[in-house]
Amino acid sequence: MNLMQPSELIMGKKEVLAGSCKTETVTAERVRNPIPAAVAALADGFKSGRWASHIEPVPIPSKSEVIDLIEQVQRILFPGFFSPVILRPENLEYHLGQQLSLFYENLASQISSAIRHDCFRHNQACTLCSERSYEIAAALIDSLPEIRNLLETDIEATLTGDPAAANSDEVIFSYPGLFATLIYRLAHRLHELEVPLVPRIMSEHAYHRTAIDINPEATIGSHFFIDHGSxxxxxxxxxxxxxxxxxxxxxxxxxxxxxxxxxxxxxxxxxxxxxxxxxxxxxxxxxxxxxxxxxxxxxxxxxxxxxxxxxxxxxxxxxxxxxxxxxxxxxxx
Missing domain, CATH: 2.160.10.10 (Hexapeptide repeat proteins)
Incomplete structure (x- = not known):
């Protein structure tokens, strides 16, 4: 049997390609460039106001930073569960103070962006935006003990209503219903404080993670339990x-x-x-x-x-x- 070597096979393929495919160099001058016309049409649509855009000299809330806020508040409201360090009674207050300080500044920044964007979008005079943002952030922080108490009732309801829930640790780590409820309770409080955009960004993240869609404007009492949830x-x-x-x-x-x-x-x-x-x-x-x-x-x-x-x-x-x-x-x- 006459077997061809790999190198001979490769050469044979090259010959076939060379014989059957006639290639030519394509130059930029010979090809229509669609970019200038598309840029002009898109820019005209955005500048004219026909299409929604954010071409404005003011910041807009960052979706990724709002998600970071959710993760920060998880470390505050559930210390030890989502923290990278081991917590003990002697370092708990240090941990909470550090996390709250970071959360306070980051939250005020996102609220400020939301307020400024909203004022600009509706042609309103934006006055004392930074001061208002810190005041609202402080009001939310004042509400955190109450929110945490409500979440504890939600955990209790989960343990009562679901025989498969082994303990509160499992509920906090793993249950999508509690995660969606946590975000709802934060977003609802921000809605009450008349913060634009940020509450809906939060609820959209919860929906993305859990397929549970709770509008921040809804009113939900204590001991709330969503089983499975999707x-x-x-x-x-x-x-x-x-x-x-x-x-x-x-x-x-x-x-x-x-x-x-x-x-x-x-x-x-x-x-x-x-x-x-x-x-x-x-x-x-x-x-x-x-x-x-x-x-x-x-x-x-x-x-x-x-x-x-x-x-x-x-x-x-x-x-x-x-x-x-x-x-x-x-x-x-």
Whole structure:
């Protein structure tokens, strides 16, 4: 058998390519350059104001730095869990002081950027922006003990509602519902303090990490538990009481809105009210600003609800007919 050597194979391929492919040098002068026209068209669109952009002489909040703020506040509110150093009682106050000082400065900087951008965007006179930013940052820091206390109730609700939760450490490290709730409670407080942009950047990060979408404007009480979590949506004007449990895929949303809803219904309650001690199972959808789910009620999986139900009510779908395929012996037809 006559076997060709690798070098002979390579030479043979080169000969085939040389014989079948005629290449030529392409010069810049012979090719249309699309860049100048595209630059001119894009620049015209942005400069004219037809398209949203941030071509302004003021800073804008940094998404990456807002995410850093979330990580900083995790180290503050859950000391020892997310810190790179081992914490002991004797160095706890030093750790908290160091982390809070860093958080205070970074938060004030992002708030300042958000306020300045908002003033410029709406042609408002921006006065004492730096001072206001530090005042707002201080107000949030004043709220941290209260926020941490609420988060402790959320951890308790998780341990009570989920037999698979071994301990609080597991919940803090691993549960997406608690992470989304932590960000919601921070973002909600910033919304109350009238900080633009930053709360929504925070909630978008939570959605990116957990697929749980909680609008910062929503009102949520203590002992809140989201089990599994993916696909949960809580709209801006939703009100949720204490001791409420939601499962994956739950939507607390608005009814179908008209085309001009953005302006006409901006400050109107569009999302439901969920009273205390309610359980809402997977993929249930509850819509409408006038819809109230009464205390201690249970909403079953896949229920579509657009009207109020009283307290102590169970709402379930009728069992669908099932068709079984398989051996007759030991099975059902």
């Amino acid at each position: 696909g949960v949506v809580i709209g801006a004007t939703t009100t949720i009481g204490n001791q409420v449990r939601l499962y994956q895929g739950v939507t607390l949303g608005a009814l179908s809105l008209p085309k001009d809803a953005g302006e006409r219904l901006r400050n109107v309650k569009r999302h439901p009210t969920i009273e205390d001690d309610v359980i809402i199972y997977a993929n249930a959808t509850i819509l409408g600003g006038e819809t109230v789910v009464g205390a201690r009620s249970i909403i079953g999986g896949n229920v579509w609800l657009t009207e109020s139900v009283g307290p102590d009510t169970r709402v379930m779908l009728a069992p669908p007919p099932l068709v079984y395929f398989g051996p007759e012996e030991g099975g059902k037809k």
